Amino acid sequence: MRVAAGVVANTFGVLRQCGIRALECVVYWTGPSQEELVDEVVHPLHHSTAYGYAVDENWLTNFWGRLLLSGRSVKAQVHSHPGTAFHSATDDRWPIVSQSGFVSIVVPNFAAGEPSLRDAWVGRLGEDGRWRQLSSVEEALDLP
Numbered sequence: 275m276r277v278a279a280g281v282v283a284n285t286f287g288v289l290r291q292c293g294i295r296a297l298e299c300v301v302y303w304t305g306p307s308q309e310e311l312v313d314e315v316v317h318p319l320h321h322s323t324a325y326g327y328a329v330d331e332n333w334l335t336n337f338w339g340r341l342l343l344s345g346r347s348v349k350a351q352v353h354s355h356p357g358t359a360f361h362s363a364t365d366d367r368w369p370i371v372s373q374s375g376f377v378s379i380v381v382p383n384f385a386a387g388e389p390s391l392r393d394a395w396v397g398r399l400g401e402d403g404r405w406r407q408l409s410s411v412e413e414a415l416d417l418p
Contacts, residue, residue, distance in 0.1 A: 275349055277303075278313040279418040283390055287293065289315045289354045289385035296384065300329065300353040302337075302370060307347040312415075314346075324356050326364060334370075350377040350414075354385045358397035361405050374401045374417040377414045390418070 285301055292299040303312040319333040321341055322393065329336045341347060351370050355362075359382035369378055382397040398414060400406055408414055 275310045275312060277418065278311065281312055281315055281332045282391060282417065285352055286381070286385050286389035288315060289352075289381060293322070293384045295386050297324060298327045298354050298356070299385070300327050300351065303347045303350040303352060304338065304341065304346050305349050307345050310349075312349045327353065329370075337355065348418060350379060352379040352381065353382050354381045354383075356384060358382055358394060361395055361397055361407070366405050371401065372399065372403070374399055379411075384398045391415070 276338075280351045281303065285303075288301050289299045299322060300318060302318065304314045304316055305311040306313075316337070318329040318337065320327045321330070322328075346370050359380040361378060361380060365378065365380065369376060376399045378397050378399070379391060381391070382393050394411065395407060396411045396414050397405045397407045411417070
């Protein structure tokens with residue numbers, strides 16, 4: 275999946291501003307439905323703590339409608355964790371998309387570090403419904 279220039283930096287900016295280095299935050303990467311391209315960072319309305327987040331249900335319903343009307347889809351979910359990046363049991367059970375091949379990225383330290391996915395946990399949902407950590411971000415993403 276190709277990631278447009280500025281998406282990673284924008285993601286880190288949102289995660290930092292929203293999370294203020296104390297709360298988890300989430301964004302969705304979207305792009306044209308018929309392309310393997312991420313060109314937009316969407317910051318959902320959500321409630322968060324230092325150890326989790328919940329996306330507003332009304333916002334989510336409206337979001338699905340906007341995606342449909344615009345011919346776009348969610349390509350990946352990206353969220354921050356307080357310390358080491360890992361995919362929690364909650365992350366495993368509640369992705370925004372539960373289709374095989376979907377990508378989930380967890381950024382460590384509330385995204386306080388360098389705007390890079392080098393230390394992130396990057397995983398892909400398998401056909402069996404289980405998440406598999408990838409050996410590198412490049413396995414899932416073509417970064418600028």
